[in-house]
Amino acid sequence: MTCSRYESELALYVEGDLPASLVPDVEGHLESCPECRDLLAGLQASQEALGVLREEPLSEEALAIVRALVASAQPAQPVRFPRWRWAVATGLTTVAAAAVWLAMPTVRAPRIPAAAVHTASSQPAPASPTAAAFAKPSGREAATPSQSTPTNEASVSTIRARKPVSHDVSRPSATPSLSPEDADQLARAVVAISRITNVQDALREPLPPDPSPTPVVRLATADPDIVIYWRLDSNGGE
């Protein structure tokens, strides 16, 4: 029968966890108590058995399963786009937002050079050219008898206002408008569209010099009457 008072201390002493201040007392007691020495021996043996668990190796298969479980449950890493794609996306968003805003019938379009305004009609340019550049004919706006309009949605005939609102492009817009640079880019987009559809002969005004061919992006919007065309420059920017 061991001395119960020393049991818990011996259980700490066996692995060196006993506070230093208590060690001399325990060691002194051990010298005179064989039962406690037996207890200590038993504790050493069970600690050695515990060490068997410590030494038991983990199989590579078991570890591989952990890695696979972690990988399969991990949320997807954020996709990293190259910077130029961010520039394209940003520019696209900006121009698209501006174009949609301009296409809204209550907004007056900014002044656009006449050369950029074209329609298959023999009538004078009826509407906001920038709005027209980004609008598609709806069923409500079927061509009038006096207008021969190609059905190709990318054709010049699509470049007209959604509503027969009278616009005077010579009058400055009373509402906030695009900067001259943005307006010029929109005009270039209109020109690019006309070149794609090969209807130059329908234009009433000669077109500016042909810029170097670059891709044009066509964006369909939620509104079927609004289609956005955006031209990329050779650097992939706006």
Add this chain to the structure above:
Amino acid sequence: MTPTKGPQASSDTAVEATGWIRRARAGDGEAFAVLVERHERMVLRTGLRLLGRLDLAQDAAQETFLRLHRYLARFDESRELGPWLYRVAVNVCRDMGRRQPPTRVLGLDEVRDVESPGSEAAALDEAVTLDRQRQVVQAALLTLPPKEREAIVLRDIEGLNTSEVARILGSSEGTVRSQISTGRLKIKRYVEAHGGLRR
């Protein structure tokens, strides 16, 4: 008898570890995989000793590393990752233990003795004895209340000192020593009663 330091990752320099953490935090999947690889043994081993089953320990390890992935952005990289992972692993195992109590380990009468012929008997007997001893000691661990089991696993199997164990468990050193002392005495009695000691 008990190692002074168990975690594999303790061999990494602090600078290296911080570098991996920063890269993982920035979204580098490979860096995170390195962190997993460097700590997977200690996490899996801890889970295995606390839960008693490899499949549960693997689930616990998965959850531990997923929590690391979620909270990496908030992790103070001036701290060591090992103790943090221990704490998370212990908490995960506690939660799992509440949902599913530790599995009963096979009793000794259910473990078949292997009759080994010839001169290779000694090595085979040794392996069998070792295997039986592991089973007995693991069974002894599972009889402990969770807090004593956690203290014993962290101290006697993972080799952390009582101060580190106290920090991980959120207890005082005195409490940890008391849990360790009681746990060791219980293990000794169980192992002696079930013939798990090799003398």
